[in-house]
Amino acid sequence: MLSSDDLKKIRKTFNGKKESLLVSSFKAIGDNNRHRIFKLLGTRGKMSASEIAETLKISRPLTSQHLKILEQAQLFKKVKIGLHRFYQLNQQNPLVQTLSQTIEKFS
Numbered sequence: 001m002l003s004s005d006d007l008k009k010i011r012k013t014f015n016g017k018k019e020s021l022l023v024s025s026f027k028a029i030g031d032n033n034r035h036r037i038f039k040l041l042g043t044r045g046k047m048s049a050s051e052i053a054e055t056l057k058i059s060r061p062l063t064s065q066h067l068k069i070l071e072q073a074q075l076f077k078k079v080k081i082g083l084h085r086f087y088q089l090n091q092q093n094p095l096v097q098t099l100s101q102t103i104e105k106f107s
Contacts, residue, residue: 021074025095028073033058034066038075038089039107042100046079046088075099 002010029035036056041047047055053063067087070076077090089096 022095024073025075025093025099028069028075029099031066031069033062034070035103037063037066037070038099039103041076041087041089042103046086048084048086052087 029038033056037052040052040055049063049067050060052067053060056063058066067076071078071087074090074093075096076087079086079088089100091097
């Protein structure tokens with residue numbers, strides 16, 4: 001049985017923010033369409049929601065919902081150019097590079 005000191009040590013390893021970001025990232029990428037969007041933007045760079053919807057043959061509202069989830073998980077970021085919005089991988093998130101490499105190995 002674990003002592004109370006052991007339990008405290010174990011609990012300290014659970015970092016709230018980092019752990020939450022990691023879990024939300026895996027949940028976000030776990031959906032088939034979001035995985036495809038992630039992979040698509042990894043190869044194409046940046047695309048508009050309309051281009052993504054057309055490429056994947058899914059509706060624009062569904063695409064927007066998927067993009068919102070990916071953005072909340074900090075996997076993507078939105079770039080405004082004039083009146084247009086484009087989405088691209090968030091290269092500032094170290095998990096993005098790791099996920100990209102992992103996905104590439106299984107493609």
